Each structure stands twice: as structure tokens, then as C-alpha cells.
Amino acid sequence: MSVKRESRLRRARRARFKMRELGAVRLSVHRSNQHIYAQLISGEGDKVLASASTLDKELREGATSNVDAASKVGALIAERGKAAGVTKVAFDRSGYKYHGRVKALADAARDGGLEF
Incomplete structure (x- = not known):
């Protein structure tokens, strides 16, 4: 595994541990070169x-x-989160920089009614 990937996963693990401690529903983001994925995961x-x-x-x-x-x-x-009855979430950027596609997804989710 590359050093860059290991560092990203270490940052992600640290953030996820804190979110688990708080028991917050998290909006988890994963991006690849071709696609971007988002999930709402229970507390x-x-x-x-x-x-x-x-x-x-x-x-x-x-x-x-x-x-x-x-x-x-x-x-x-x-939209799908509100249909499932979720409004407050913790944003899990999976160790990625809050920039570009990750930031665009977060801003759109906020505009759609999710609070974080």
C-alpha cells in the first residue's frame, strides 16, 4: 500500500473513531478517479x-x-436521507481533502437539507 493511501486511511480512522464515540449518523464519501459515492451510515x-x-x-x-x-x-x-428520516449527520470525508468534488458533494447535501 502506498504511503499516500496509508496516510489517508489513518486520517479517516481517526475521524471515524470520534464519530463512533459520539454515536452520530455519518455521511461517508468515497471517491475514485471515475466515480464518487456517498452513504448514510447509522450511529x-x-x-x-x-x-x-x-x-x-x-x-x-x-x-x-x-x-x-x-x-x-x-x-x-x-433527498434519500430525508426520506429515511435523517437530518443531522457527521461528515466523514474519508481522509480526503475538503476540496473539489468532496466539497461540492458536501455543499449540495447541505443545500438539500442535511445538517452538519
Whole structure:
């Protein structure tokens, strides 16, 4: 495993430990070169309450690896989260910088009604 990936996972582990301690529902983000994924995970960490990604049928058309696609995923996860009865979440950026696609997803989720 590369040093860069190990460092990212170490940062993610530290943040997740604190979120688990607080028992907060977390909005977890994963990004790859081609896609971006978001999940709402229960406070105990045992259940996925809602998920959205650029692999969803309604988001597949067009580019899937840019800021616009990430914004659409953020709006979709907010909509699905509210349908599942979730409004307050902790943002788990998985060790990624709060920048670019991760920031676009977070901003869209906030605009959609999730509080964090």
C-alpha cells in the first residue's frame, strides 16, 4: 500500500473513531478517479440508511468524475436521507481533502437539507 493511501486511511480512522464515540449518523464519501459515492451510515456503524453514487441510473448520463456530478450525488443523498428520516449527520470525508468534488458533494447535501 502506498504511503499516500496509508496516510489517508489513518486520517479517516481517526475521524471515524470520534464519530463512533459520539454515536452520530455519518455521511461517508468515497471517491475514485471515475466515480464518487456517498452513504448514510447509522450511529452504531452497522446499517446503511441511504446511498447514492454516480453509478445510479439517473446520474449515469454525462460525466461522472467532475464537480457537477458530485453536486448531483450530494443532492440525491440529501433527498434519500430525508426520506429515511435523517437530518443531522457527521461528515466523514474519508481522509480526503475538503476540496473539489468532496466539497461540492458536501455543499449540495447541505443545500438539500442535511445538517452538519
